[in-house]
Amino acid sequence: MKLLKIILTVCLSLMSFELFLTFSPFKGGVSPVQYDPDIGMWHKSNFQYVNSNDCYNTKYEFDGNGLIKNHYNFNPDKQDVIILGDSYIEALMIKNKNIVHNSLYREYGGRLNFLNFGLGGTGPTQHLEILKKFANIRRAKYLIEFVSLDEGWGRDLEEVDPREFGWSNRPLVHLKFSDLDHYEIFKPPTMNIKEKIREFLAQFELYGYLRKTLKYYKSKLSVNDSDISKIPYGSRDWTTSWGQIKGSVFQINKLAKANHIGHRVIVFSPDRNHNKVISAFLELQEIPFVDLVDELEKLKIDLNSITFSCDGHWNDETHRLFARIIRSKFSLEN
Amino acid sequence: MLFNSFEFILIFLPITFLVFFFLNHLGRGEASRIWLLGASLFFYGWWEPVYVPLILGSIIFNFGISQTFLKLKSKNRFFLQSWLVIGILSNLALLGYFKYADFFIENFNWSLDAKIELPHIILPLAISFFTFQQIAYLVDSYKGEVKESSFINYSLFVLFFPQLISGPIVHHKEMMTQFHQPTNKRFNINNVFSGVLIFFIGLFKKVVVADTFAIWASQGFDATETMALIEAWIASLSFTLQLYFDFSGYTDMALGVALLFNIHLPKNFNSPYKALNIRDFWRRWHMTLGRFLKDYIYIPLGGNRVGSFRLNINLITTFLLCGLWHGAGWIFIFWGVLHGIALVTYQFWSQMNIKMHYFFAGTLTFLFVNFSWVFFRAKEWKDATKILVGMLGFNGIGILNLTPIIYIVFFLGVVWKAKNSMQWAEQINNRSRAVYIALFLGTFAILQLNNFQISNDNTMKFIYFNF
Numbered sequence: 001m002k003l004l005k006i007i008l009t010v011c012l013s014l015m016s017f018e019l020f021l022t023f024s025p026f027k028g029g030v031s032p033v034q035y036d037p038d039i040g041m042w043h044k045s046n047f048q049y050v051n052s053n054d055c056y057n058t059k060y061e062f063d064g065n066g067l068i069k070n071h072y073n074f075n076p077d078k079q080d081v082i083i084l085g086d087s088y089i090e091a092l093m094i095k096n097k098n099i100v101h102n103s104l105y106r107e108y109g110g111r112l113n114f115l116n117f118g119l120g121g122t123g124p125t126q127h128l129e130i131l132k133k134f135a136n137i138r139r140a141k142y143l144i145e146f147v148s149l150d151e152g153w154g155r156d157l158e159e160v161d162p163r164e165f166g167w168s169n170r171p172l173v174h175l176k177f178s179d180l181d182h183y184e185i186f187k188p189p190t191m192n193i194k195e196k197i198r199e200f201l202a203q204f205e206l207y208g209y210l211r212k213t214l215k216y217y218k219s220k221l222s223v224n225d226s227d228i229s230k231i232p233y234g235s236r237d238w239t240t241s242w243g244q245i246k247g248s249v250f251q252i253n254k255l256a257k258a259n260h261i262g263h264r265v266i267v268f269s270p271d272r273n274h275n276k277v278i279s280a281f282l283e284l285q286e287i288p289f290v291d292l293v294d295e296l297e298k299l300k301i302d303l304n305s306i307t308f309s310c311d312g313h314w315n316d317e318t319h320r321l322f323a324r325i326i327r328s329k330f331s332l333e334n
Numbered sequence: 335m336l337f338n339s340f341e342f343i344l345i346f347l348p349i350t351f352l353v354f355f356f357l358n359h360l361g362r363g364e365a366s367r368i369w370l371l372g373a374s375l376f377f378y379g380w381w382e383p384v385y386v387p388l389i390l391g392s393i394i395f396n397f398g399i400s401q402t403f404l405k406l407k408s409k410n411r412f413f414l415q416s417w418l419v420i421g422i423l424s425n426l427a428l429l430g431y432f433k434y435a436d437f438f439i440e441n442f443n444w445s446l447d448a449k450i451e452l453p454h455i456i457l458p459l460a461i462s463f464f465t466f467q468q469i470a471y472l473v474d475s476y477k478g479e480v481k482e483s484s485f486i487n488y489s490l491f492v493l494f495f496p497q498l499i500s501g502p503i504v505h506h507k508e509m510m511t512q513f514h515q516p517t518n519k520r521f522n523i524n525n526v527f528s529g530v531l532i533f534f535i536g537l538f539k540k541v542v543v544a545d546t547f548a549i550w551a552s553q554g555f556d557a558t559e560t561m562a563l564i565e566a567w568i569a570s571l572s573f574t575l576q577l578y579f580d581f582s583g584y585t586d587m588a589l590g591v592a593l594l595f596n597i598h599l600p601k602n603f604n605s606p607y608k609a610l611n612i613r614d615f616w617r618r619w620h621m622t623l624g625r626f627l628k629d630y631i632y633i634p635l636g637g638n639r640v641g642s643f644r645l646n647i648n649l650i651t652t653f654l655l656c657g658l659w660h661g662a663g664w665i666f667i668f669w670g671v672l673h674g675i676a677l678v679t680y681q682f683w684s685q686m687n688i689k690m691h692y693f694f695a696g697t698l699t700f701l702f703v704n705f706s707w708v709f710f711r712a713k714e715w716k717d718a719t720k721i722l723v724g725m726l727g728f729n730g731i732g733i734l735n736l737t738p739i740i741y742i743v744f745f746l747g748v749v750w751k752a753k754n755s756m757q758w759a760e761q762i763n764n765r766s767r768a769v770y771i772a773l774f775l776g777t778f779a780i781l782q783l784n785n786f787q788i789s790n791d792n793t794m795k796f797i798y799f800n801f
Contacts, residue, residue: 009773009777010773010777012774013775013777013778016774016778017777017778020542020782024737025546025549028785054789216787
């Protein structure tokens with residue numbers, strides 16, 4: 001009986017702590033995504049929470065379709081611009097009004113609806129499936145796709161097959177391209193009990209708190225995670241990765257052409273060798289593109305100044321800057 | 335070392351506790367006191383070992399003077415008085431050098447247009463507390479009220495780690511008799527239960543309540559340029575609650591830890607925000623400091639045995655010094671003088687014999703205290719002005735931020751209506767109830783303590799550590 005009372009007391013304390021974390025400035029975050037049978041995961045609809053780190057504490061919000069909320073009123077009489085990208089575009093750490101789609105809306109004078117389909121942990125291969133599943137292609141006039149090609153900056157070259165990471169909190173759909181026109185879709189595995197439990201627990205602050213605690217004490221004990229990025233830079237064979245990226249961009253372009261949508265690619269490639277490969281491909285396919293690193297060099301802006309100090313993601317000013325650069329490069333006529 | 339740190343809770347305290355009672359169990363009372371003394375020095379040195387010789391030097395010096403009083407009591411009064419003056423001035427000089435050097439030089443430079451470089455001396459931890467405690471001891475010793483001939487005992491009186499850093503400011507007679515009582519050398523399970531319960535109440539008050547309010551107070555005082563009405567009130571009330579829960583949390587932890595060693599430290603708080611007037615407030619807030627100011631400043635100045643004009647001057651002088659004790663700056667002096675003036679005003683009011691309804695009396699007292707804390711918290715005059723201008727609504731109403739408002743309303747209810755931790759702990763005479771409450775609060779507080787650790791790799795310091 002005493003043991004039961006002790007267990008109940010501890011449980012009551014844990015529940016109170018969960019409530020405290022949820023309704024206090026110490027919000028750490030709960031999972032903003034849920035399982036999706038086609039992509040692996042997608043944003044929860046009509047969800048809002050706070051993303052906290054040492055250098056930001058930002059409220060983020062998704063709309064009824066799980067898109068990053070607009071800071072303008074969606075006008076059904078105007079055509080849409082679909083934006084695809086990873087966590088840099090999803091931008092849960094950026095004030096909503098500054099996120100690239102809202103900045104672009106302002107830059108283009110509100111002539112088009114800019115819709116943000118960004119999702120953390122995705123690359124071009126997942127973007128194709130996101131586009132097919134969630135976007136209303138018939139309403140779209142343009143499609144802007146962000147491709148990041150360097151370690152530490154989005155790492156799309158590494159991330160073509162998320163299953164390699166063995167992370168369950170990533171979108172697990174995978175496309176395997178044999179050539180630009182032929183590919184096989186590997187659907188995400190159905191959720192097993194462990195994943196279901198994990199998804200349930202991830203709705204609570206305590207889960208994130210526990211993960212953070214484990215990570216902290218593991219790092220204190222210097223236990224290294226086996227991470228794919230630990231492979232020495234330059235020694236990697238990127239052949240498959242390029243195949244996947246080129247194939248996905250090609251297929252997205254094909255889909256865009258079929259629907260009379262203007263396809264634009266925004267490349268972020270601090271590694272100039274990667275830049276050459278993707279530039280040559282995009283030129284060959286006649287897909288208009290802009291390399292943001294080129295543009296930053298022209299503006300003499302240091303790459304280290306465009307991210308948060310506590311987090312490698314682009315900061316608010318960078319989102320606004322990139323919107324201005326895109327505006328200066330593409331007119332996106334109505 | 336901080337009470338709200340894992341190294342204290344998980345390592346230092348259990349080891350000190352177990353070895354202390356083990357030595358007592360073996361009948362080694364002297365060894366147990368030496369052990370406690372060594373542990374206290376380690377506790378103090380953990381922060382900055384370089385200041386250990388300073389505190390030891392201060393102890394040796396004051397003990398030496400007290401021994402002079404003890405041995406030369408038959409000598410002429412002038413000789414003893416001279417030693418007392420030397421003792422007090424030396425203590426004040428030490429405090430003056432470490433705490434007020436920058437302040438004095440700054441003012442000297444300003445008034446004479448001089449350019450003497452500021453030394454920027456790091457304030458040794460607890461110097462205000464151990465200096466006051468030892469001045470009180472010297473005075474009591476001069477009066478023949480204390481007769482301590484053991485250096486170990488005297489050192490333990492100053493260094494006993496639960497009260498070393500931020501009080502309560504204890505009298506020798508309150509402490510040392512307890513160390514000598516044979517029953518206190520034995521492990522007392524009731525004291526352990528009560529001690530753990532009070533410690534966890536204090537830890538909860540500090541890491542869960544005070545440190546939450548600290549965020550909203552800091553956002554207002556430090557991070558915002560101009561403040562609207564709602565934001566300014568959130569900032570000022572957050573600090574008012576932060577300060578109370580921080581300092582009373584610290585005191586609870588000190589009392590709880592001391593109780594584990596069968597030592598009863600004096601109470602330092604008695605629901606101060608329930609005060610119905612400013613005198614009542616000072617009888618409830620930092621009670622041992624109030625006692626010190628009364629016994630060693632206000633009464634020697636003449637107290638209330640003098641005419642009403644002198645009495646008022648005495649009150650203002652005492653609180654001016656109280657402000658200066660809290661911090662080396664004009665803003666602290668102003669805060670002290672504000673309280674002195676409030677006490678003088680209260681003196682007039684009570685002479686007029688007009689009764690105020692307790693609700694209005696309590697509200698007025700609280701609003702004044704809240705107003706004065708703005709100066710206590712502000713780093714510069716402009717910060718205080720910014721908050722006060724906002725509180726008066728000169729910058730508009732502002733945006734309703736519900737979370738801090740809900741916390742403020744709830745915890746104002748707690749400080750106004752609920753029993754304080756001491757009353758609460760005294761009432762829990764059922765041991766198993768104490769265990770469950772301690773378990774609940776302890777689990778919660780340790781989870782939050784860990785939250786600070788994993789988020790900032792740090793723990794939040796207590797406000798009174800600055801003094």
